[in-house]
Amino acid sequence: MTSAVVFKGVSRHFGSVRAVDEVDISVAEGEFFAMLGPSGSGKTTCLRLIAGFEQPTAGEISIFGQPAQGVPPYKRHVNTVFQDYALFPHLNVLDNVAYGLMISGTSKGERHRAAEEALELVALPGYGSRKPSELSGGQRQRVALARALVNQPKVLLLDEPLGALDLKLREQMQEELKALQRKLGITFVFVTHDQGEALSMADRVAVFNEGKIVQVGKPEDIYYRPEVPFVADFVGSSNVIPPRITEKVTGTWTTAAVRPEAIMLGDKGLPAKVRATSFIGTSTRVSLDLDGSQMVALLPKGQTIPEIGEHTHVSWAEDDIHLMEMTDE
Amino acid sequence: MSDVILDTDRKGILTRISDTLWRNPRLTILLLLTPPALWLGVVYLGSLFALLVQSFFSIDEFSGLIIREFTLKTYAELFTPANFDIIVRTVLMASAVTIAAALVSFPIAYYAARYAKGKWKAIFYLGVMLPLWSSYLVKVYSWKLILAKEGILNWLFETLHLSWLLNAYLSLPIIGGNSLSVSWTGTFLVFLYVWLPFMILPIQAALERVPRSMMEASGDLGATPAQSFRHVLLPLALPGVIAGSIFTFSLTLGDYIIPQIVGSSRRFIGQAVYAYQGTAGNIPLAAAFAVVPIVIMGIYLWVAKRKGAFDAL
Numbered sequence: 269m270t271s272a273v274v275f276k277g278v279s280r281h282f283g284s285v286r287a288v289d290e291v292d293i294s295v296a297e298g299e300f301f302a303m304l305g306p307s308g309s310g311k312t313t314c315l316r317l318i319a320g321f322e323q324p325t326a327g328e329i330s331i332f333g334q335p336a337q338g339v340p341p342y343k344r345h346v347n348t349v350f351q352d353y354a355l356f357p358h359l360n361v362l363d364n365v366a367y368g369l370m371i372s373g374t375s376k377g378e379r380h381r382a383a384e385e386a387l388e389l390v391a392l393p394g395y396g397s398r399k400p401s402e403l404s405g406g407q408r409q410r411v412a413l414a415r416a417l418v419n420q421p422k423v424l425l426l427d428e429p430l431g432a433l434d435l436k437l438r439e440q441m442q443e444e445l446k447a448l449q450r451k452l453g454i455t456f457v458f459v460t461h462d463q464g465e466a467l468s469m470a471d472r473v474a475v476f477n478e479g480k481i482v483q484v485g486k487p488e489d490i491y492y493r494p495e496v497p498f499v500a501d502f503v504g505s506s507n508v509i510p511p512r513i514t515e516k517v518t519g520t521w522t523t524a525a526v527r528p529e530a531i532m533l534g535d536k537g538l539p540a541k542v543r544a545t546s547f548i549g550t551s552t553r554v555s556l557d558l559d560g561s562q563m564v565a566l567l568p569k570g571q572t573i574p575e576i577g578e579h580t581h582v583s584w585a586e587d588d589i590h591l592m593e594m595t596d597e
Numbered sequence: 598m599s600d601v602i603l604d605t606d607r608k609g610i611l612t613r614i615s616d617t618l619w620r621n622p623r624l625t626i627l628l629l630l631t632p633p634a635l636w637l638g639v640v641y642l643g644s645l646f647a648l649l650v651q652s653f654f655s656i657d658e659f660s661g662l663i664i665r666e667f668t669l670k671t672y673a674e675l676f677t678p679a680n681f682d683i684i685v686r687t688v689l690m691a692s693a694v695t696i697a698a699a700l701v702s703f704p705i706a707y708y709a710a711r712y713a714k715g716k717w718k719a720i721f722y723l724g725v726m727l728p729l730w731s732s733y734l735v736k737v738y739s740w741k742l743i744l745a746k747e748g749i750l751n752w753l754f755e756t757l758h759l760s761w762l763l764n765a766y767l768s769l770p771i772i773g774g775n776s777l778s779v780s781w782t783g784t785f786l787v788f789l790y791v792w793l794p795f796m797i798l799p800i801q802a803a804l805e806r807v808p809r810s811m812m813e814a815s816g817d818l819g820a821t822p823a824q825s826f827r828h829v830l831l832p833l834a835l836p837g838v839i840a841g842s843i844f845t846f847s848l849t850l851g852d853y854i855i856p857q858i859v860g861s862s863r864r865f866i867g868q869a870v871y872a873y874q875g876t877a878g879n880i881p882l883a884a885a886f887a888v889v890p891i892v893i894m895g896i897y898l899w900v901a902k903r904k905g906a907f908d909a910l
Contacts, residue, residue, distance in 0.1 A: 419819065
């Protein structure tokens with residue numbers, strides 16, 4: 269199978285800032301690929317490198333096997349859904365969606381029909397005559413999606429497209445986007461800082477930190493088997509356990525990760541003191557102090573919630589602790 | 598800790614005024630708007646109306662006295678060949694200045710809006726505004742010297758052995774003349790220079806509001822930079838261009854000093870108004886001439902609106 273997008277040792281430096289630093293990526297055709305990381309980690313710059321808005325300082329990018337070096341955005345069969353949607357305010361919804369086809373010289377009747385179809389695809393039929401300013405955030409997001417899809421791109425790039433939507437709408441759009449990607453079979457490259465979004469939608473996730481990819485893998489691997497403390501901490505806030513405690517439990521001197529929901533409180537295990545508790549809906553979050561190390565446990569409904577200041581013991585099932593590479597810290 | 602929660606004891610004349618204004622927002626707006634409304638509404642619009650009324654009077658050709666009776670005779674006079682020439686000449690000049698100003702301003706405004714940051718932005722504003730701080734007359738006379746036969750421009754052409762080029766240009770009918778300083782080209786150049794800031798600033802303000810992602814989105818959808826300019830940037834900048842053109846166009850339509858100092862002896866609307874209300878004492882015709890730019894601007898804005906120039910607002 270051909271790779272849709274390949275990065276080979278790609279760097280993008282802005283002055284002395286290494287926004288993207290020797291990144292290797294290979295996105296398979298038809299894959300839903302998420303780039304996850306905190307702001308400033310280089311994920312958006314990677315997306316812009318694929319779109320052609322940025323040129324790499326070093327390294328090679330190829331799209332469907334063709335080198336993308338020096339190819340301007342308007343010659344790439346790659347379309348983008350922008351974070352701010354970037355809808356043209358002077359055009360109505362139909363002309364916004366039909367823009368790419370208008371540029372390529374498609375006749376008015378034909379491009380309006382195609383745009384109408386694209387609007388149907390994103391569940392906005394009949395909205396063509398409205399101006400973008402008359403739409404809600406969620407509707408604008410759909411129009412941006414329709415506009416990017418109407419050109420039938422080989423790769424669709426999405427730059428935090430759900431960031432501006434409220435929680436309920438975001439969850440709904442996540443499902444729709446995933447369904448749409450399955451239906452169309454287009455390669456999606458999705459940038460987000462929301463780990464839940466990346467994990468629930470993507471086939472594979474690349475976790476970015478400080479311009480580098482720290483781990484690539486299936487969502488389950490990223491979640492349950494983080495390779496470095498950063499991934500453990502950033503993706504769903506695992507407890508990162510320092511070597512001296514790991515050694516007590518497993519006998520190996522290394523850093524490890526334990527998920528908060530895997531932690532049990534009771535009479536056995538390591539002694540700990542309860543620092544704070546907070547009710548967060550489906551469960552209660554308990555902050556613990558283990559001999560100077562901080563740890564968080566999530567207790568499901570129905571469990572006894574300890575008092576603040578109470579002494580307790582912390583334990584977990586043997587396969588819930590995940591050993592990681594040692595870090596320089 | 599203080600026991601006072603609602604500090605109703607705070608009194609004093611200023612506090613009381615504040616309280617009253619806070620409770621009556623309508624009163625506040627009324628107080629704020631009355632002075633400018635009086636100034637603009639009564640003094641400015643009032644005199645404009647008085648002018649309009651004057652233009653419907655006529656002058657007795659023998660006594661030179663104004664006959665205060667409604668007539669369209671004065672307006673008819675505007676269409677005599679001599680007067681109509683003045684109007685056409687002025688409108689053509691104003692159009693040429695406006696188009697040239699838009700063409701020159703766009704790249705400068707684009708640079709300032711898109712690329713200039715921090716220090717360079719300050720330099721841009723300073724560079725654009727600085728000419729506005731010096732006297733208008735000084736600038737126009739400086740241009741007269743620059744464009745004169747003994748001026749620096751002529752010297753430059755001579756030094757470059759290009760005098761023949763300048764002479765060939767000056768020998769052209771209408772736009773040529775004895776020297777640049779007495780040609781309409783000279784008038785045009787000075788108008789262009791003097792009104793340029795009024796075009797640059799509105800365009801820059803309009804371009805400033807176009808997010809970078811807008812042009813990227815256009816390119817992303819397959820548009821070449823030229824197509825993006827045509828279909829996205831220009832329509833979005835158009836309200837700014839129109840705003841700027843209102844300035845350059847109406848300022849040129851009404852100016853009477855620049856064509857007096859730099860240019861040929863044939864008159865523009867502003868000079869006609871100046872001459873008729875002064876030495877000639879023909880206030881009605883001066884008023885009728887003064888109405889012309891207002892009507893032209895009205896038509897211009899109406900057409901611009903019809904063509905969708907303000908759709909992006």
